[in-house]
Amino acid sequence: MTTFIAVLYIISFALFIYGLMGLTGPRTAVRGNWIAAVGMGIAVIATLLTPGMSNWLLIALGVAIGVVVGVPSARKVKMTAMPQMVALFNGVGGGAVALIAWVEFRTTDGYAHEPAYVAIASLFAAIVGSISFWGSNIAFGKLQELISGRPITLGKLQQPVNALVLIAAVVLAVVIATGGDAELLMIGLLVAAGVLGVVVVLPIGGADMPVVISLLNALTGLSAAAMGLALDNTALIVAGMIVGASGSILTNLMAKAMNRSIPAIVAGGFGGGTAVASSGSGEVRPVRSTSASDTAIQMAYANKVVVVPGYGMAVAQAQHVVREMAKLLEAKGITVAYAIHPVAGRMPGHMNVLLAEADVPYEQLKEMDEINSEFAQTDVALVIGANDVTNPAAETDPGSPIYGMPILKVNHSRSVIVLKRSMSSGFAGIDNELFYDAKTSMLFGDAKSSVGEIVEELKAL
Structure with missing residues (x-):
């Protein structure tokens, strides 16, 4: 057997x-x-x-x-809510590991007569699993808008509190590993780790959520692998290491895509607020509006159109009508591509999943590094609900919180049309300088309805 x-x-x-x-x-x-x-x-x-x-x-x-x-x-679950579900299910995995560690503590009388590696691995799993569970629940609350997407911090006390709670969890783990068998010690460890998960994720803004989800996923995998080591369960070890390793690699890639370090994100990210569409002096800045008919005409006479999807497209569930629009353009001999930023949406690959659901050919999905060199030859860049990932301030304004973040250089296109409900800001809570560019026109309204109107206009041409 x-x-x-x-x-x-x-x-x-x-x-x-x-x-x-x-x-x-x-x-x-x-x-x-x-x-x-x-x-x-x-x-x-x-x-x-x-x-x-x-x-x-x-x-x-x-x-x-x-x-x-x-x-x-x-x-x-709707595709727009998939990030929340990923965060929630990931948290359940971390919570399960923490509970298993607690059961192991109880059934072994505080790891009495167990090898040291069993106690260490189990306690590590308890801490990391609890952090992942409670941190994932906070991420879920932010994504579901049950909690404000703004960074919620303790100000100058934030880092000292983080350090204090971490030290408390580690000290309790050391006491248990060296012979402490009182169940209150284990409960205290789980509570301290849970508090750490909460206070670490609360200060992280909405713009960093894709990285946070990936990081918490990696932590759940590592905690499962550690628990597998304690239980001598090969399945947990291997599966946990696969999740931990792949999640760590993805987290690193996502952080690089934002030109940010993982410690900087954990220390408290930017984003989550709602800014007024105005200049720093408070002066209202003019934008140019357009209509569905003008947009259709402009694209119908283009040679190349690049669609730039963002979370606004996901919220409106506009991917299918966007695909219909692209087919009409392709029937007219117009080249259509989709520019995908690594952190567009609320989880890694969010836009890819939505567009794949609408049967968009995979070869038309262009990653940021590939498509950026093509914008100069693009007649129309159609931005659908994307905000921070197209903001030129990331390259031009050293004082911007997103300065240095690689962006989709849609402003290099001959013409830009932005589909948005309003002039509200993105997750970073700042103005998008693209909206005020002389080459940019704004088509206000629900993305699905606006693209549907464009489709009808294209059919009439």
Whole structure:
């Protein structure tokens, strides 16, 4: 039986890795998810076959509750709310690891007679899992707008409080590892780690949320791997390390895409406010408005159109009508491409997922580094709900909070049309200098309705 279980684990690991490879592109992502899910199913079966497994009624109850809650939630969630669900489900994973560490503490009488590595790994998992759970819940609250997207800080006390809570968690872990077996010590550790998760994520603004989600995901993976080491469970170790490693790499890539360091983000990010569309002196600045008919005419006589999607497109669920518009343009012999910024939307790959859902050809999705050199040859750049990722202030204003962040250089296009509901700011809470550019026209209204009107005008031409 031991050999059989080991073989099942090896098969599941192979499926995890193969499934992860499928997630590198929209065309293979669904298949990759299914492959990884099959691998997880095999790993669960192998774990249930472990000698000494008992409490089958509780296990069956837990599985049933998970299915009843998870499946309907995943099926009903809108694509715009997917970042919130990712944050929430990731937090549940971290919370589960923290609870397992607590159970391990209780069943071993405070790790009495356990090797030192078991206690250390379990306590590490408890701290990181609790941080991930509570931090993910705060991220969920911000994304769901249950909590203000603005950075919520303690001012000058923020970093001292963070350090104090971290020290408290570590001290409690050391006391437990050196023989402390009072359950209040473990409860205190979990509470301290939970408070740390809350106070670290609250000061982070909306603009940094994609990086935060990725970072918390990596932490959950690392905590699972540590718990697997404590329990001598190979599945947890391998799966946790895969999640931890991939999440860490993605976090680093996302931070680089924003030209920011991960410590700077954790120390308190920018963004989340609502600024008035005015100059620093308080003077209202003029913008040029346009109409759906003028936009359609302008694009119909273009050679190349680049669509720049952002969170506004996601909120309006406009991806399908955008695809319809692109087909009409392509039928007229116009080249259409989509410019994808790494942190557009509220989670890594948000725009890619939305456009793939609308059957946009993968080869038309251009990453920032690839498309930026093409804007100079672009006749019309159609910006749909994107804000901070197109703001020229990131390159021209050293005093801007987003200065140095790589952007999509839509201002290099011959003409720019921005679709927005209003002149409100993006997550960074600052004016977008692109709106006041002489080449920019603003088409105000709901993105889906505005693009729908453009589609009707294109059909009439």
